[in-house]
Amino acid sequence: MAVPVYRKATLVSRKESPRGYVHLVIREEQIARTAGPGQFVMVRGWHTGDPILPRPFDIVLADPLKGVFRLCIKVEGKGTRLLSTLKKGSSLYVTGPLGKSITEFDSAGTALLVRGAGAAAVVFLAETLSKLKKPVYTVLSASTKSRLVCRALLEEFSNDVFIATDDGTEGYHGNGTDILDQLIREGKVDTVYTCGSHRFARHVKALDLAGKVKGYLFLEGNMGCGMGDCHGCAVKKDGQDGYFLVCMDGPVFRSRSVVVEP
Amino acid sequence: MRMQDFSRDRLTSVSPDLSVDIAGVRFPNPVMPASGAYEVDEIHDNFFSPSELGAVINKTIFLHPRPGNPPPRIWETPCGMLNAIGIPSDGAEVFIRDKLPALRRLGPPVVVSIAGETMEEWIELAERIEATGMADLLELNLSCPNLSEGIPWSTEEKTLERVVSAVVSRVKLPVIAKLSPVVTDIADMARTAERAGAAALSMINTYKGMAIDIKKKRPALGNITGGLSGPAIRPLAVWAVYSAHEVVKIPIIGMGGIDGPAAAIEFLLAGASAVAVGMYNFIDPFTMKRTIEGIRTYLAEEGYSSVREIIGLAHVK
Ligand SMILES: Cc1cc2nc3c(=O)[nH]c(=O)nc-3n(C[C@H](O)[C@H](O)[C@H](O)COP(=O)(O)OP(=O)(O)OC[C@H]3O[C@@H](n4cnc5c(N)ncnc54)[C@H](O)[C@@H]3O)c2cc1C
Ligand SMILES: Cc1cc2nc3c(=O)[nH]c(=O)nc-3n(C[C@H](O)[C@H](O)[C@H](O)COP(=O)(O)O)c2cc1C
Ligand code: FES
Numbered sequence: 001m002a003v004p005v006y007r008k009a010t011l012v013s014r015k016e017s018p019r020g021y022v023h024l025v026i027r028e029e030q031i032a033r034t035a036g037p038g039q040f041v042m043v044r045g046w047h048t049g050d051p052i053l054p055r056p057f058d059i060v061l062a063d064p065l066k067g068v069f070r071l072c073i074k075v076e077g078k079g080t081r082l083l084s085t086l087k088k089g090s091s092l093y094v095t096g097p098l099g100k101s102i103t104e105f106d107s108a109g110t111a112l113l114v115r116g117a118g119a120a121a122v123v124f125l126a127e128t129l130s131k132l133k134k135p136v137y138t139v140l141s142a143s144t145k146s147r148l149v150c151r152a153l154l155e156e157f158s159n160d161v162f163i164a165t166d167d168g169t170e171g172y173h174g175n176g177t178d179i180l181d182q183l184i185r186e187g188k189v190d191t192v193y194t195c196g197s198h199r200f201a202r203h204v205k206a207l208d209l210a211g212k213v214k215g216y217l218f219l220e221g222n223m224g225c226g227m228g229d230c231h232g233c234a235v236k237k238d239g240q241d242g243y244f245l246v247c248m249d250g251p252v253f254r255s256r257s258v259v260v261e262p
Numbered sequence: 263m264r265m266q267d268f269s270r271d272r273l274t275s276v277s278p279d280l281s282v283d284i285a286g287v288r289f290p291n292p293v294m295p296a297s298g299a300y301e302v303d304e305i306h307d308n309f310f311s312p313s314e315l316g317a318v319i320n321k322t323i324f325l326h327p328r329p330g331n332p333p334p335r336i337w338e339t340p341c342g343m344l345n346a347i348g349i350p351s352d353g354a355e356v357f358i359r360d361k362l363p364a365l366r367r368l369g370p371p372v373v374v375s376i377a378g379e380t381m382e383e384w385i386e387l388a389e390r391i392e393a394t395g396m397a398d399l400l401e402l403n404l405s406c407p408n409l410s411e412g413i414p415w416s417t418e419e420k421t422l423e424r425v426v427s428a429v430v431s432r433v434k435l436p437v438i439a440k441l442s443p444v445v446t447d448i449a450d451m452a453r454t455a456e457r458a459g460a461a462a463l464s465m466i467n468t469y470k471g472m473a474i475d476i477k478k479k480r481p482a483l484g485n486i487t488g489g490l491s492g493p494a495i496r497p498l499a500v501w502a503v504y505s506a507h508e509v510v511k512i513p514i515i516g517m518g519g520i521d522g523p524a525a526a527i528e529f530l531l532a533g534a535s536a537v538a539v540g541m542y543n544f545i546d547p548f549t550m551k552r553t554i555e556g557i558r559t560y561l562a563e564e565g566y567s568s569v570r571e572i573i574g575l576a577h578v579k
Contacts, residue, residue, distance in 0.1 A: 003304060003305060003308040004305055004308070005308070005309075006309060006546070006547050006548065044545065049340060049341030049342075049492075049493055049494070050340040050341060051338060052338060052340075052341060052342065052343070052492065052493075052545060053338050053343060053544060053545060054544075054545060093546070095547065221333060221334075222333070222334050222335070222336050222337065223336075224336045224343060224345075224541075224544045225543070225544035227301075227305050227306070227547070228301045228303065228305065229299055229300055229301050229543055229544055230299065230336060230345065230347070230544055231298075231321075231330065231335065231347045231350060232333075232334075232335045232336035232345065232347065233333075233335075234330060234331075234332075234333050234335055234350075235333065236332070236333075241329055242329045242330075242350070243329060243330060243333075243350065
C-alpha cells in the first residue's frame with residue numbers, strides 16, 4: 001500500500017465544467033506517483049477555524065510524470081465554495097493517497113454507473129481498465145444535459161458511454177439503471193461500480209445479491225480525518241454487527257457487505 | 263567580533279529539558295495524543311514516529327466489544343466539531359492481544375484509557391490491564407455513562423469518588439482521572455478525584471452540544487447530542503485547568519483545542535504538566551511534532567532550561 005503524505009501543494013489550474021463543478025489540478029509529486037484508482041485525498045485550502053476540517057475528494061486522475069493529480073469538486077457548502085475560488089498558484093494542504101486502491105481487474109466487462117459528482121470517482125478506474133485493454137461501459141446520468149460531469153474523460157477511457165437524463169435533453173430519457181440492465185442482459189458486463197446516487201447503489205446491491213453481477217459502491221460519509229483516527233466515517237456492515245470505516249476499509253465496498261441507506 | 267551576551271548564550275546553547283513527571287512516570291516531553299483522536303499505525307508512523315511523543319495512549323476501551331453509534335457520527339462546527347462516536351471497542355481481549363503490545367514497543371510511556379459501564383467492569387478491566395505489565399498509567403474515561411444511573415461517572419462527586427477509589431484500591435498503577443467539564447464546578451471534581459486517590463488528572467473531555475442539519479431538519483448527529491472539541495473550547499479548557507491547578511497538587515494533563523505550540527504553552531502556564539492533542543491531529547497530522555518543537559523553541563527564546571519552570575507560571579500570587 002502506498003503510504004500517504006501530508007503536504008503543502010500548489011494549485012496548477014482551475015476550470016469550471018459544467019457549471020457548479022470545478023476541476024483542480026494540483027502539483028504534489030508523491031501523491032501523483034503513488035495514487036491508485038479508488039483512492040482519495042483530504043484537502044484544506046484555508047487556515048480559518050470555519051471551515052476547519054479538511055474535505056475528502058476522489059482522485060480523478062494522477063499523472064506521475066508531471067507530478068500532478070486532478071480533482072473534480074461539486075460546489076456544495078462552505079468548504080467546496082472556498083476551494084472553487086482558489087486562484088492558480090495558491091497553496092493547499094493535501095493528505096493522500098488515502099483509502100484502499102482497487103486492485104482486482106479480472107472482470108470480463110465492467111460497467112460504471114454514475115451520477116453527478118459520482119462521475120469523478122470512477123475516471124481513474126476507467127483509465128486503469130482501458131490501459132489493461134479491459135472493456136468499460138459507462139452509464140453517465142444527470143438531471144439534464146448541462147449537468148453531465150467528467151463526460152470527456154469518461155468518453156476517452158470507455159468503450160462506450162451511455163447518457164441518461166431525467167428530462168430527456170440528451171441520450172436515454174429515463175433511469176440509468178435501465179441501460180445497465182440492458183448491458184447485463186447482453187452479457188457485456190459482469191462487474192459494476194456505482195457512485196453518486198443512493199438509488200443506483202440500491203439497484204446494484206440488488207443485482208449483486210441476485211448473483212447477476214459483482215457490485216461495488218463508492219461510499220461517502222462525513223469524514224474528519226480520512227486516516228482512521230476519528231471513527232467518524234462509519235458505515236453499517238450488512239450481515240454482521242458493527243461498522244466499517246469508509247476511509248480505511250473503503251471507500252470502495254462490495255455492495256453486499258454494507259447497508260445502503262434508504 | 264562584538265561581545266556576545268553570554269547570559270543568553272548560555273541558556274540557548276543547551277537544548278531545554280522537555281521532560282516532565284506525571285505521577286512518578288517520566289515523559290520525555292509534555293506532548294501526547296488525546297484518547298480517541300490518534301491511531302498508532304503505518305500511516306501515522308510515516309508522518310513522524312510516535313516514539314517521539316511524550317506518551318502514547320489508546321482509544322478508550324471497554325471490557326466487552328461494542329459497535330459504536332449509528333452515523334452521522336461527526337459534524338463540523340465553527341472552530342471545532344461535534345462527535346458522537348460512541349466509542350466502538352474491540353473489547354479488552356483483542357486490545358491486550360493486538361494493540362497494547364504495539365503501543366508498548368514504541369518506547370514512550372503507555373497510558374491505557376479504560377471505561378466501564380458498571381463498577382465491576384471498571385475493576386475487572388483495570389486489573390486485567392495491570393496484569394499485562396505493559397501499561398505505565400491508567401486513564402479513567404469518566405465521561406462515559408454509568409449504566410445504572412444513565413449519567414456520566416464524573417457528573418456527581420459521590421459517583422466519581424466511588425469509581426476512582428475503587429480502581430485505586432485494586433491496582434498499583436498510577437491512575438489518571440479524565441474529567442468531564444459538564445459539571446457545575448470542575449475544580450470541585452478535581453479535588454474529589456485527588457481525594458479519591460487519583461495520581462493525575464486529564465482535563466478536559468468534550469462539552470455536550472448539538473447541531474441541526476437544516477437541509478434534513480433533524481439533529482445533525484445520529485446520537486442527537488455529541489461532544490464539542492477543537493479550538494472553540496480552548497478558553498473553557500484553559501480555565502478548567504487553571505482553576506483545578508489552584509486546588510490540587512497532583513499533575514494535570516491539559517487538553518481542549520490545542521492546535522500547536524502557542525496553545526500548548528497556554529495550558530502549561532495555566533498549570534498543566536503535560537498536554538494532549540485531539541481534534542487537531544485530523545487537520546494537521548504533524549500538530550504534535552510541531553508542538554514539541556515549538557515548546558522547545560519558546561523555552562530557549564524565553565531563557566528557560568526546563569519546561570518544568572513554566573508549569574503554572576500564570577497563576578497570579
Ligand atoms: C471518500 C469521499 C470522496 C469524495 N469525493 C468527492 C469528489 O470527488 N467530488 C465531490 O464533489 N465530492 C466528493 N465527496 C463529497 C465531498 O467531500 C463533500 O461534498 C464536501 O466535503 C462538502 O464540503 P462543503 O464544505 O462544501 O459542505 P458542508 O455541507 O459545508 O460540509 C460540512 C461538513 O459535512 C461534510 N460533508 C458534507 N457533505 C458531504 C458528503 N457528501 N460526503 C462527505 N462529507 C460531507 C464535510 O466534509 C464537512 O465536514 C467525497 C466524499 C468522500 C467521503
Ligand atoms: C473523534 C473524537 C473521539 C474521541 N474519543 C475519545 C475516547 O475514546 N476517550 C476519551 O477519553 N476521549 C475521547 N475524545 C476526547 C478527546 O480525548 C479530548 O478530551 C477532547 O477532544 C478535547 O481535546 P481537543 O479539543 O484537542 O480535541 C474524543 C474526541 C474526539 C474529537
Ligand atoms: S474519516 Fe476519520 S476515521 Fe474515517
